[in-house]
Amino acid sequence: MRLWWITEFKFKINDKKYLKTELIYIFIIVILTLILWPSKTLDVNKYSIPDLFLIFSLSHFLFITYLSSLISSGNLLAEREFKTLSLVKYSDLSIPNIILGRVFSTLLYILYLFVILFPFNLIINFSGDISRIFMLYFLLILDTIPLIGLGALWSTFINPSLNWLFHWISYLVFIIIPFIFPSTFFLFPLNNILWLVGAENILYVSVNFDPPKHIPIIILFYLLIFLISILIAQKRLKYYKGEEKE
Amino acid sequence: MKKIILLIFALIFLTSISYSQELIFDISLGIKSEWKLERFLPLFIDIYNPGNRITLNIEAIYNQGLRYAGYCETVYQENIEIPPLSNKKIEFLIPPIDFRYPLRLRIWHNNKLIREEKIDISLERIVLPLILILGKNIPSLPFSEKARILRIYDEKFLPLNYKAYDNFDLILIERAFWDKLPTNLKNSITMYKILTGRVYFTDEVKKIPLELLKIPPVNITIPHNTILYTPDISLLQGQKFLYPDRFIITAALIIYFISLFLWKNFLFKKRFSFITFLTIISIFSILGFQVKNSFEKDALAVGEKSLIYLDPNTFVGENYFNVSLFSPFKRDISFNYSPNIFLLYNAYYQPQKGKVSLFINRKENKGKIILEKNRVYFLEGLSFHFLPINIDFKELPDRFILIIENNSNFELRDLVLKLGNAENYIGSITKGERKDITVWKSGLKEPSLLNEILKNYRLKTSLISKKRILLWGRIKEPLNQFNFDDIKREVYRDNILIIPLGE
Numbered sequence: 001m002r003l004w005w006i007t008e009f010k011f012k013i014n015d016k017k018y019l020k021t022e023l024i025y026i027f028i029i030v031i032l033t034l035i036l037w038p039s040k041t042l043d044v045n046k047y048s049i050p051d052l053f054l055i056f057s058l059s060h061f062l063f064i065t066y067l068s069s070l071i072s073s074g075n076l077l078a079e080r081e082f083k084t085l086s087l088v089k090y091s092d093l094s095i096p097n098i099i100l101g102r103v104f105s106t107l108l109y110i111l112y113l114f115v116i117l118f119p120f121n122l123i124i125n126f127s128g129d130i131s132r133i134f135m136l137y138f139l140l141i142l143d144t145i146p147l148i149g150l151g152a153l154w155s156t157f158i159n160p161s162l163n164w165l166f167h168w169i170s171y172l173v174f175i176i177i178p179f180i181f182p183s184t185f186f187l188f189p190l191n192n193i194l195w196l197v198g199a200e201n202i203l204y205v206s207v208n209f210d211p212p213k214h215i216p217i218i219i220l221f222y223l224l225i226f227l228i229s230i231l232i233a234q235k236r237l238k239y240y241k242g243e244e245k246e
Numbered sequence: 247m248k249k250i251i252l253l254i255f256a257l258i259f260l261t262s263i264s265y266s267q268e269l270i271f272d273i274s275l276g277i278k279s280e281w282k283l284e285r286f287l288p289l290f291i292d293i294y295n296p297g298n299r300i301t302l303n304i305e306a307i308y309n310q311g312l313r314y315a316g317y318c319e320t321v322y323q324e325n326i327e328i329p330p331l332s333n334k335k336i337e338f339l340i341p342p343i344d345f346r347y348p349l350r351l352r353i354w355h356n357n358k359l360i361r362e363e364k365i366d367i368s369l370e371r372i373v374l375p376l377i378l379i380l381g382k383n384i385p386s387l388p389f390s391e392k393a394r395i396l397r398i399y400d401e402k403f404l405p406l407n408y409k410a411y412d413n414f415d416l417i418l419i420e421r422a423f424w425d426k427l428p429t430n431l432k433n434s435i436t437m438y439k440i441l442t443g444r445v446y447f448t449d450e451v452k453k454i455p456l457e458l459l460k461i462p463p464v465n466i467t468i469p470h471n472t473i474l475y476t477p478d479i480s481l482l483q484g485q486k487f488l489y490p491d492r493f494i495i496t497a498a499l500i501i502y503f504i505s506l507f508l509w510k511n512f513l514f515k516k517r518f519s520f521i522t523f524l525t526i527i528s529i530f531s532i533l534g535f536q537v538k539n540s541f542e543k544d545a546l547a548v549g550e551k552s553l554i555y556l557d558p559n560t561f562v563g564e565n566y567f568n569v570s571l572f573s574p575f576k577r578d579i580s581f582n583y584s585p586n587i588f589l590l591y592n593a594y595y596q597p598q599k600g601k602v603s604l605f606i607n608r609k610e611n612k613g614k615i616i617l618e619k620n621r622v623y624f625l626e627g628l629s630f631h632f633l634p635i636n637i638d639f640k641e642l643p644d645r646f647i648l649i650i651e652n653n654s655n656f657e658l659r660d661l662v663l664k665l666g667n668a669e670n671y672i673g674s675i676t677k678g679e680r681k682d683i684t685v686w687k688s689g690l691k692e693p694s695l696l697n698e699i700l701k702n703y704r705l706k707t708s709l710i711s712k713k714r715i716l717l718w719g720r721i722k723e724p725l726n727q728f729n730f731d732d733i734k735r736e737v738y739r740d741n742i743l744i745i746p747l748g749e
Contacts, residue, residue, distance in 0.1 A: 014515075047621065
């Protein structure tokens with residue numbers, strides 16, 4: 001198996017399209033920090049200091065899940081990247097290699113984002129333990145896995161508008177709908193993030209997440225979604241490749 | 247023969263470890279279980295150990311607050327070792343008890359609970375006046391009929407802490423009994439006499455003022471046994487935390503992201519791009535760690551409010567203090583306090599939620615409490631001080647003449663002479679300074695600020711309100727030392743010193 005996806009990951013880091021997305025998020029981070037940073041002087045009349053870890057965990061969650069779905073469904077292609085379909089048609093790579101390669105390059109890019117956000121997360125962690133940040137990263141990776149799998153499936157559609165539509169539908173169903181009905185179902189990715197940041201005490205929502213019971217279930221379930229969507233994507237790509245050869 | 251002797255030893259050893267006998271406890275709240283509401287009181291635990299040497303952890307649990315809206319719990323912990331076939335007596339000083347929450351006692355051995363007790367009370371008794379007579383004979387006194395009279399002629403029942411005598415409305419001592427008392431008990435009773443004036447010898451019966459003999463029973467109201475009537479968080483206002491401010495953080499973030507951008511543009515395709523990337527990340531991670539540490543080390547606001555009553559003849563001072571704590575982040579804090587603090591408890595003021603526990607290790611003078619973010623906590627307690635401030639006071643028909651010599655370690659600030667409801671400002675006296683002051687009676691102005699300040703205090707020394715002429719001022723330096731482990735913090739203080747000068 002050739003490691004072509006590392007080259008693709010390098011393109012991602014260096015590309016202007018990705019840089020634009022990063023810069024937008026960095027701008028949001030800087031502005032929010034400037035506004036929400038706790039005052040150094042204690043004002044007794046409104047003594048409450050915003051929990052920046054909670055706020056930024058949720059914003060990281062929204063941004064990273066959105067970005068992973070966008071990238072893996074092929075809606076944010078860089079100049080020198082190839083579409084999945086073009087790769088299937090014009091390269092000599094095997095189909096599993098293509099799909100896994102795309103998944104790995106997306107995952108690598110997300111890990112790269114985690115690394116560059118690490119110093120910032122340290123600051124907003126306040127007096128909390130560092131293990132909280134690693135747990136956040138673990139849960140974020142876990143939550144992006146089904147979206148990456150589904151994105152790989154959507155990237156097999158020829159029609160770009162269908163592709164775009166499915167990316168948004170999966171993002172809305174997984175990420176946005178739980179925000180409207182918080183804590184309804186533990187399988188929604190939002191629940192584990194809310195549990196991690198201790199939102200029960202701060203936002204007064206009842207978080208439906210019991211880590212020892214629910215983490216194994218969500219790992220299995222998310223991997224299942226990922227595998228099924230990858231298998232369907234393979235089937236579809238095989239069909240395209242076959243058609244081409246004929 | 248050797249074997250037999252060894253066998254005997256082995257048997258003795260085996261029986262001694264296997265046949266551990268039941269400990270015998272004698273628990274008494276107040277002397278001989280007599281105590282009074284709204285007063286400080288002693289708790290005695292007498293343990294007889296008929297078996298082997300044993301180590302026990304004793305916890306006395308004192309509660310304040312409301313069961314459903316939240317309450318504050320203070321756990322006094324003491325670790326004792328009792329040799330075989332011997333008695334050990336432990337004494338705890340307990341703040342005024344809320345009759346709705348009985349005091350609880352837990353005794354642990356090797357992390358196993360061996361005894362748990364709730365000390366029941368009978369409301370009918372604890373509201374009545376309580377009089378202690380030390381000696382064999384009861385003098386004839388016009389006590390109110392309902393008063394309970396407790397006669398003690400064995401010193402082993404007496405508490406060591408002077409404040410534990412607070413439970414009694416009047417103490418009468420036979421001179422013969424007084425002479426036999428050991429010095430530590432004499433000292434504590436003397437200190438109690440200085441600070442309350444409720445102690446007399448039996449032959450001084452005629453000197454006892456009438457109000458001490460006719461004491462009405464306590465009214466049963468919902469108790470709030472805190473030092474202040476309402477929570478006072480004004481001392482926390484404006485305290486500065488030492489973590490970096492928003493502009494520094496924003497600037498650091500911008501520099502960080504710009505350096506990443508520059509790395510992408512100019513260094514990404516160079517030979518050591520990965521190493522330069524790692525260097526940037528690690529430098530800024532170290533900076534991030536520093537910021538994180540500054541949160542752990544600095545963010546705690548502490549306010550201390552206290553009322554010190556000083557006896558000018560003996561220089562003994564009693565201090566009622568209230569410490570407010572605020573942490574913007576959740577933290578476990580442990581602290582140690584100076585040994586002159588002989589009582590510390592977790593005080594309940596109205597807008598508190600949930601249960602808050604304070605653990606006090608009395609032997610090591612250490613406390614532990616978990617602070618939730620954005621909430622104010624209150625610790626209260628009593629301490630005693632020695633403040634050698636010599637005052638020579640003379641009252642003439644038109645003026646007062648004062649000679650004040652401050653030999654204490656503190657600067658006395660904003661001293662004021664108070665007569666009834668009128669006051670006159672005197673000024674400050676630094677350490678070691680001696681000042682002659684004349685205060686003209688015509689210069690006294692109403693109203694008295696001290697009277698207004700005292701209105702906020704629920705618990706205070708009873709003598710303060712009785713004295714007509716007082717000298718009062720403020721001390722800015724710390725009187726009580728609280729050392730919070732690994733936390734640098736500023737403390738705002740309001741220590742009020744009150745010295746009675748004349749009736």
